[in-house]
Amino acid sequence: MPARGSDEDFGFQGRTRVISLIIDRDPDGPFLEKDKGPVANRTPNGLVWGHEVNELFFIPRDPGIPGYVTVWSRSMLKTLGEQYDELEKKHWQKVPLVSPRIIRPWPVLKLPIDHPAQIDPPFGAVDEGCEFEHSDCMLYRIRADGCFNGPPKFLSKKVPRRCPSNRSEPCTTRLIRNNSPDDSGPTLQGQPYEFFWCEHFRSKLEGKSHDDIADLVAKTVYDMSEPNVIADHIGVRLFKRGAAPDSSNASRATSSPCTSQEMHVDSEAAEKPEPNKADEKPAADLFSTKGLPKLEEAIPEAFLPDILLVHDPDRTTQHASNPNEPIKYRRVIYPLPQLGVEEANGVKTAEHEGLQSPTGYALPPRDPEAEERVAHLHLRQKSRLGRGNHSFVYHAPLTLPPPLSAYSPTGQVTVAAKLAFPCCSAHALLHNEARAYSALPEDAQHEYCGYNIIPPCYFPVPVVPIAPKFYGFYLPVDKDGKFMDEFALHEKEHRRCPGGDSCRVPWISPILLMEECGKPVKPHKFTMDQRTECFSLILRLHDLGITQNSFFTPSFRIIDFGRARVLTYLLADVKEADPDKRKEAYKGVARQLHSEMHEEEKLARGQLLLEFCQF
Incomplete structure (x- = not known):
């Protein structure tokens, strides 16, 4: 890339997506070969990627020629290792470094959650935005049946991300649903766990003190996209709004209060009621597009x-x-x-x-x-x-x-x-x-x-x-x-x-x-x-x-x-x-x-x- 010119030369013309950051190089740093930068965090197309515009910057290819620049990303700089810690504190303090993710459209496709062919993320999962979707321990919110016009007032289930079956695959913190939630199994404050921590997370707790375990569990619960959570070293239990449990011996989420559109776990209202024969309607016109959602999701x-x-x-x-x-x-x-x-x-x-x-x-x-x-x-x-x-x-x-x-x-x-x-x-x-x-x-x-x-x-x-x-x-x-x-x-x-x-x-x-x-x-x-x-x-x-x-x-x-x-x-x-x-x-x-x-x-x-x- 040639030397960077003035803003007028670059034709900004009212642009808001503009790279304004220029990184100063270490005088002893290496020469950066064209098109041979670190792979770091990139989209599958292989192009340079930043989560925010300010995570993209101009960097001199030659430390001795400040105006001879190319565009790099924050993750590329971290891979290079040149002055990254100092620059992170200066420009990206408290902003997590994340990888690109697919933004899911409003869910239209539906498949039973327990179906053996279910995918991850599951069909029907509502995109929670990058604030939560980048968290490995988030719970997916699944649309409820019967909610066809716009965002539903409740969602029927919460589903954890899948924990990789191969122990060599990376997994930071994931949950496994308790498929037998009865009184015969372990309980948290007298109630069965809904989810257990996966083996990857449990391995993190091994050898730690009681206080360190409590701190790690509390931090993990805080990162979830779900406010009504209590947890300990074994697993997680969800509770409905207005039914807050005793939190003396368990970690609770400290997120903002629930909204009117929040999901209620396994709500009876989420179940499709049996039709009343007296209320049965004529057969639907399968040629009509009225009231049908437009498919924007990919079909695997x-x-x-x-x-x-x-x-x-x-x-x-x-x-x-x-x-x-x-x-x-x-x-x-x-x-x-x-x-x-x-x-x-x-x-x-x-x-x-x-x-x-x-x-x-x-x-x-x-x-x-x-x-x-x-x-x-x-x-x-x-x-x-x-x-x-x-x-x-x-x-x-x-x-x-x-x-x-x-x-x-x-x-x-x-x-x-x-x-x-x-x-x-x-x-x-x-x-x-x-x-x-x-x-x-x-x-x-x-x-x-x-x-x-x-x-x-x-x-x-x-x-x-x-x-x-x-x-x-x-x-x-x-x-x-x-x-x-x-x-x-x-x-x-x-x-x-x-x-x-x-x-x-x-x-x-x-x-x-x-x-x-x-x-x-x-x-x-x-x-x-x-x-x-x-x-x-x-x-x-x-x-x-x-x-x-x-x-x-x-x-x-x-x-x-x-x-x-x-x-x-x-x-x-x-x-x-x-x-x-x-x-x-x-x-x-x-x-x-x-x-x-x-x-x-x-x-x-x-x-x-x-x-x-x-x-």
């Missing part, structure tokens, strides 16, 4: 549908079957090719029950003994959200595959369903979009706390998702389970077709399911910070070796990947057997894509009014 691979039954009475998918019967779809994936000498001929084709796919998709791996996961999608023409470059987008209710459900009256959520126009090029673009989503790492679809530095931009930007959540790509199958992929069968003969809708086809459309988001923005109404945040999405996408090729409607998500180009797939398409020639061909492909990236960044700057932002 283990819960994604294998089969999608599409209810399409309006024939939006171009099917010719009975409109009152669902059309069966199966999920497919686009595996990233493994480049190397053995892959010289590019992406290996996939065979599905006699159908060979030149597009390279495959069936997702699954346990052959496991029951297939079946979801239902309900499509209506009137629920169309919009029209893209190659597809119609529908606001569609999705019934999740059991045992997964949702906090809604019908157990449904809404997603965006993309269907191709009835022309050959649109089918090709929708397949290409599925390939691009498959190339995106999972972290590119999550929001993380804190801020990244994304060169060449040296203004901190929030770590927001690059793209919407991706819920799978689905192809129609016939009654025998064979794919009805007309695009795969006729792809070669349509390669020379002109773009647009000139070559109309009667093919049943694939379906791409994704999170509904990414409304276009009006950059002239945005601050420089907001414009830079939108621009950072393109920079991060390019870091992944992907160009979008259609950046004409800026937004806080990149939503159209129909014309995307992915470096990994492009390299796999190189059909050169000779190793030396193949290496040169790889370089040519990379140079071409980097040139396209440069042009795309130039276009994005213009769209976002960032031509004179000085980075």
Whole structure:
């Protein structure tokens, strides 16, 4: 990075996310190699990260040249070890050094807490914010059944973080639920423990005096996200508001008093009452999106549908079957090719029950003994959200595959369903979009706390998702389970077709399911910070070796990947057997894509009014 100029040179223009701290180096400190700083605490994208803007700073690469600086983070400085203790007291006193974490959206997905496939954090866990979520001993608050409209007044259960089963895995303080809370077991002040300390925490207490144990337990209880706690060296018990126990022999939390929206443990009101037959309502309209929550959470691979039954009475998918019967779809994936000498001929084709796919998709791996996961999608023409470059987008209710459900009256959520126009090029673009989503790492679809530095931009930007959540790509199958992929069968003969809708086809459309988001923005109404945040999405996408090729409607998500180009797939398409020639061909492909990236960044700057932002 060149020498730091003035604030005016750097185009602050009303910015609030600005690095203002410059660290003085130890004159005898080492030279800091470019792009070779300590890994320290970083987001999965590998970029420099700070929990707050003031944890990012300029640091001279050469101690003897103060103006020759780069951007580092607090955790990187701690790893380097140069004057860290002194600088921590000066700039970050009493502020804990934390790692990046995923910020969870308002929970919509639901699974029984004791289900063997439950995840950590569990489905339904409300994000408590960084004040508590960075604590290893916090208790997750789980949404209660029956609370569909806005934040509930109570939450049904409290669930501890999982203690790693492998003793070698790091664990500072975690709780284990007492699954047999009866009078026969140990008690705290005459009542059974709800949680026991894990073995990792108990090992911390070994050999300590009574007072030291009490102090450590008290400090740990204080760090919990729960005010009504008493604990001792064995475990923890929760008590309801207004029923404070004798605290003479146990540690209690000293947090602020409970609020009206606080969770009540195992509240009877949290249990779903048995319906009264006299009050039963007519069957719900499964095509209606009214009152259904929008799905913003990721669906783990283990819960994604294998089969999608599409209810399409309006024939939006171009099917010719009975409109009152669902059309069966199966999920497919686009595996990233493994480049190397053995892959010289590019992406290996996939065979599905006699159908060979030149597009390279495959069936997702699954346990052959496991029951297939079946979801239902309900499509209506009137629920169309919009029209893209190659597809119609529908606001569609999705019934999740059991045992997964949702906090809604019908157990449904809404997603965006993309269907191709009835022309050959649109089918090709929708397949290409599925390939691009498959190339995106999972972290590119999550929001993380804190801020990244994304060169060449040296203004901190929030770590927001690059793209919407991706819920799978689905192809129609016939009654025998064979794919009805007309695009795969006729792809070669349509390669020379002109773009647009000139070559109309009667093919049943694939379906791409994704999170509904990414409304276009009006950059002239945005601050420089907001414009830079939108621009950072393109920079991060390019870091992944992907160009979008259609950046004409800026937004806080990149939503159209129909014309995307992915470096990994492009390299796999190189059909050169000779190793030396193949290496040169790889370089040519990379140079071409980097040139396209440069042009795309130039276009994005213009769209976002960032031509004179000085980075």
